Each structure stands twice: as structure tokens, then as C-alpha cells.
Amino acid sequence: MDIEGFVRRTLKDEDEKTVQKNLINKILEYKDIDNEKAKEMAAAVIDEVKCTLKIDSYPDESMKELIKYPESHVAMGEIGVGSRGAGDFFVHRKIAEIVSSTKSSAYISPSAQDDGGVVKSEVDSKEVYITTAVDGIHSRLSEYPFLGGFHVARATLRDVCVMGADPIAMLSDLHLADDGDVGKLFDFTAGVCAVSELVDVPLVAGSTLRVGGDMVLGDRLVSAVGAVGISQYPPTARKRAESGDVVLLTEGSGGGTITTTAIYHGMFDVVWETMDINFIKSSEAIFKAGLLPEVHAMTDVTNGGLRGDAHEITKTTGLGLTFYEDKIRGMVNPKVLDMLEKLDIDPLGVSVDSLMIIAPEDVASNVKKAISNVGVKISEIGFVDDTGVSKLIKEDGEEELKPLFREAAYTKIKKIVGDIEPEDFDIMKDKVQNATLEAIKKKDKIVKIISER
Template identity: 70%
Template sequence: MDMEGFVRKMLKQENERKVKNKLINRIREFKEIDKEKAAKLASAVIEEVKNTFKINEEDKELKELVKYPKANVTMGEMGVGSRGKGDFFVHRKIAEISLSKGKTVVDPTSQDDGGVVKTESKFGNIYVTTAIDGIHSRLSEYPFLGGFHVTRAALRDVYVMGAKPIAIISDLHLADDGDVGKLFDFTAGVSAVSELTGVPITAGSTLRVGGDMVLGDRLVSAVGAVGISNTAPTARKKAEVGDKILMTEGSGGGTITTTAIYHGFFDVIYETLNIDFMKACEAIINAGLLNEIHAMTDITNGGLRGDAHEISSTTGLGFVFNKEKIFDLINPRVLEMLNKLDIDPLGVSIDSLMVIAPKDVCEEIKDVVSKVGVKIDYVGYVDDSGVPKLKSKNEEKILKPLFREAAYTKIKKVVGEKTPEDFEEMKEKVKNAALKAIKKKNKIVEMIRKKEHGR
């Protein structure tokens, strides 16, 4: 429970005395303290929040600096984090704000798995790939699984850019009432993947969620990975018409684990505990095939629906997928669970490796990946249609992303997957907020540069 957010909202609706009494009760729901101590905490929170209101009264420039451009569209309304059309749109806007022109080989606007910069050395060009992923939000109560799967995700994002991971970093935040044991369990999950892959953990940070202001035991975190290569990245934009598409068997990660936990399919959790993706990538790297691959990605962001749409949007190419082949490459126990729960297997992250390359190279890839015990097969090809399509025995249809990824928990089913009627209006509001953020960034950068120049 966010005390600061609660007070900010309630002070606009009720008098201070009522807000204080409500906050005292909320605090005592979370903390076993007497009413006097809770009252002191409540008073401190209210005083701090009231002080921040004064910024709006005194300094016009400071007011502009600290306020943020409101879109009047919430994260939930826009579907941010839900791997669908709304989420993809917001990420494109974030990428526009983040853009460092001319300094990257693969930048955020590519909507790729990782970012890449090139640096020169006496040994030639070195490509440095970075990636970061956040823990699945529903795995806060299951830290080991959260740490395990988010670490795999970060390493996957480095591998698919054609780089060899060399370091793992971890950023861990636990709310004020969280048991310290959660920190250790999460780190054990991260370390398990580190030991299995031989990629060391080199740095990290541990803080509280919201400091003293947030009650509860919610765990939020991110794991990043760094990789290097002496060859150009296997970015999505390099795909070509006529390329074939390979896919490895996917058993899922954080999303499938969450589905299994919250629907009672506990045996499926064990299916997700593997490093098959990394084994497949290592086999490709060791065979010296990276230079001949046009693109690699992991089937994660909203499932094949989301990834195919994003790749098609980035490249302008079309992709034709064979439905039966894809379903054959989803772990049987995972597929059985999804079917029983009426969850679209094409709309959730199954954590397969997808490789796009010329046919003769694909044959070599199939051979080396199969030899390390990972199932792999053809699932489609690239054409010039400009859209992703799904073929089955009886029909062919365009593969479209939903507003949100397939609803894989009961609460997601309640929220729904349908695109809001005012989605275009929401997009315009979000776009305007992003433009204001860019304008603010440019103004502050210019102000600091002038100050530095005057010294």
C-alpha cells in the first residue's frame, strides 16, 4: 500500500483529520504497532506530502521541472506490460525519448530484444549487447522462480542479438514489510541460472520499494545481462524475403509458471526449469553460424502474435507460419494446460528460440541444435506481404496481436483482451505526453549545457 499516493489522493477529497484517521487504520492493517506510533507515522507522511504541494506556489521553473506531462491515461487502461497493441505503442514512445542518435547499432526504436553499441579496439570492432528484464509481477511470493526466469529472459535477449553473455547484474527491491529471506531466495534463483550457464553475477543493488512510504511485502526487481561479439548483431531488421523460419521447443518461463501456479497445474512448473534456449544458442555460436543468420528472437512479448507483428512492423516483411508445426514445438504438458484453460498458445510467452536464415544455413542449425538435445524444426518462411500470417490445414489468416496478451490468469480474464473503443483517442493522449517529455528533456539539457559553458 502506497501511503504517499493514498495521502495525495485523499487530501483532494477529504479534510486532513479524516485522511489521518484512515491512514492510521491502513498502517495498522500492515504493521503490528500501537495506535500512537501509527499516528506519528501518519502525521509524518501527511506533513511531507503537504510540503511538496508548496512547490506549485513558489518557483515556476521548479514547478515545471518536477511535474510530469499527464496523459490522463493509466497503465492499466493502456495495457502497458500486458504485451499487446497498447503496450507496443507505449514502448515505441519510450524508445523515441530514449534515442541516442548515431551512437548505437541497434537502438530502442528497433523494438528488438537487446540494444547494441560498437566500440573499436586493437583486435577490431567489438559489439556490446545489453538487455534487462523485470521479474514477472505475479511471482513476488515465489522469489526463486521469479529470479530464475527473469535471469533466463535477460540472457535470452543477449543471445538472440548474436552476442555471448559475459555478465549478469541484479536490481532488487522489496517493500518495507517484506521478509529479508525473499532477497536470498530471489538471488538463489538468479545464481542457479548463473551456475548452469557459466555467466557470472558481477553487480547488483538492493533497496526497499518506496522506502518508508510503501507498506506490504511486494517484491519487484530486474536482471540485466551484458554480452559481446566481434560480428554485427542478428537484429530483426536483417530478415530477407525467401528466408526460412526455425523454432525450438518452448516450455515457457515466468508467464507459464504464473499460469501453472494460479490455476493449480503445479507439475507444469518443473517443465519450465531448464536452460534449453541457452544450449541452443551456444550450439549455434560454437558452430560459427552466427554470421549467416539474418535474425533471431525469443517468442515472449505477447507470444507469437506479438512478436510476429513487431518484427513485421520493423522490417516491412511478411511471415507465413504453419500452425500445426508451431503447436508441435510447444512442450506437450504446457500445451495441454493452455488448452484446458482455453488460453491461446499463440498469445502467451512460450520462450522458444526463433531463427530466420537462408534454407541451407537452417539445415546446419537444425543439425547442431538437435545434437545438444533441443527439439527444433521449420515453422514457416518470409515473404513480401508485409503482414504475419498463420496457415493451417483448412485456412490462412492474418496473425494479429490482441490489445493485451492472452488472458492467462483469472484476473486477466476479468480485465479482458478487447481493444477499448477510445483506443485511438488514448494513443493521441499518450503521444502528446511523450512529446512534452521530449521537449522538457531538450530544455533541461540545453540549460545544463549553457551553465557548463559559462563556468
């Protein structure tokens, strides 16, 4: 419960006494305190918010611009941010636009929409590629901190591995709301450290704060884990894919998404299927076999499933991808696939956490051998062409492989929200684009002011 947000919204339409009364009741829902203490808290929050609203009549326009943000009038949920579909991809490209507007540069920047970012440096006259990645805990795993920590640690390490880097360190950013049990912090950290111990990559730094400080009541856990990796070879980024390459896929058992699906449908036995480090074992097998310089690209099948990843690859490279549906299904853990089918969830539209490798045909055979030797299943599922579109070959024909507006609905609430593109999607995109340009304009102006001081 965001009490500051509640006050900001309700003060627009209701008198202060009514807002205070309603806020006291909400505080008492969460806090075991007396009515007088709740009244003091409510009065303090209202007073603070009223002070911030004085900016509207402040005479200094530049101060107003500094404090306020460019409003798009498009909500996160409306456009599907975080739901790994067309709306989410669009907003991420707008974020990349802001990053690209800076005078800083990277070897692989967010504009590539890749799994991790890369900068090139030099150590002892040798080129070194440094990869960084960060992933947030699955929002529905707040009540299951160990699983949240375990899967987000795996996710960020995967993002480093698929860029062809050897992970060397992790860091965590942990936020727990005001009423959360401190034990959640420890359970989450233990989950991260379980992965750390299994793959021998240390957790070296982090930050622990409350969600919204005193302004957010409840026990919601919000956190992220980042990773750093190094390589002496150029990254295996999506843009290196070439027409004629073959596409390989390792067996995927899922991570945070599949765990969430299992828990919230009461199919708890599937959770154990997700508890492995096969992805990292597969990446290490490629490194140790000396195949990394010959592999063109790698990615993890996460954001919006194979539909989403295929879309991003074709968008980045301009190339086409052709996949065989039966081969893909064969690379989904049988228990996971059975669950998805029982729940009518598209296996191609959710994160199954497989490693997808794009390489020339002769290199692909060696990759398959190296990964099979560490006990991980792998199969050829398709090829790269120059059509510029992604296709799925099925028993009854073929179809273009497109991302949905949101990833396949894997919880009951997601099925209610739906994955159909809203009629006003183009209008939303225009509004978001305008807010992006305003943010860039504001950034440029503030940088200029500070630089000229």
C-alpha cells in the same frame, strides 16, 4: 499499499482529519505497532505530502516544470503497459522516441524494438559488438522469489543470446517492500545464481533497496536482472531478415508466464517443465558451429507470444511472415500445451520462450542439425515473404496474425480484465503521444539550461 499515493489522492476530496484517521487504520493493517506510533507516521506522511503540494503556488515556473511530470491522463492498466499487446507496444515505441531524440546513438537502439541494445566499439583494432539487455521479474512471482529470479535471469540472457552475443556478465536490481521478509532477497538471488552456475555467466553487481522506502507497506518484490554480452559479428537483429528466409522454432516450455499460469491454476507439475536452459544451449550450439555470421535474425517468443513477435518483426522490417499452425503447436512442450488447452489459453498469444531463428534455407538445415545435436527439438514453422503482413495457415484456411490488445489472458484476473481493444484507444494514443512530446521538450530544455551554466 502506497501510503503516499493514498494521501495525495484523498487530500483532494477529504479533510485532513479524515485522511489521517483512514491512514492510521491502513498502517495498522500492515504494521505491528501501537496506535500512537501509527498516528505519528500518518501525520509525518501527510505533512510531507502537503509540503510537496506547495509547488503549485511556487513563483519559479521553471522549477515547477522541473519537478512536475507531463500528465497523459492515461493509466498503465488502461492502455495495457506490461500486458504485451497493442497498447504495450505503442507505449514502448513512445519510450523509444524519447531515446531517439538524444544526440547519443547506438548500433541497435530501442527504436528497433529488438530484444537487446547494441553498441559498436573497437578493441585492438578489431570491431566488437557489445549487447545489453534487462528484464523485470514477472509481477505474479513476488511470492515465489526463486522462480522469479531463475526465470528473469534466463530471460535477460536470452535477450543477449538472440542478438548473437556471448553473455559474459549479469547484474541485478532488487526491490522489496518495507514489510517483506529478508529471506525473499536471498531466495531471489539464489534463483538468479542457479542460472548463473548452469550457464557459467557470473552475477557481478547489483543494488538492493526497498520499494518506495517508507512509503510503501507490504511485502511486494519488484526486481530486474540485466546482462552484457559481446560478439565479433554484427547482431542478429530482426531488421536483417530477408524475403525467402525460412523460420525455425525450438521447443518452448515457458518461463515466468507459464510458471505463473501453472501456480495460479494449481497445476504445479507444469512448473518443472519450465526449469531448463535449453534456450541458451540452442544459442551456444549455433555459436560453436560457426553459423552465427550466416543467420539473419533471432528472437525469443516472449512478448505477447508469437502474435506479438511476428507483429514487431513485420513492423520493423516491412516484410511478411507466413506460419503453419500445426508446426507451431508441435514446438510447444506437450505438458505446457495440454495446460494451455485445458485453460482455453491461446498458445500463440503467450510467452512460451522458444528460440525463433530466421535464416536462408541452406543455413537453416545446418542450424537444425546443430541444435538437435544438443538435445533440443527444433522445426521449420514458416517463411519470410514480401507481403508486409503476418499470416497463419490453419487446417480450415488462413488468418492474419495480429497481436491482441493484451496478451492471451493466462490468469483468472486477466480473463476478467479482458483483451478487447477499448473504444477510446485512439484517444488514449493521442494523449500518450502528447505526453511523449512534452517529455522530450522538457528534456531538451533542461539539457540546454545545464549546458549553458
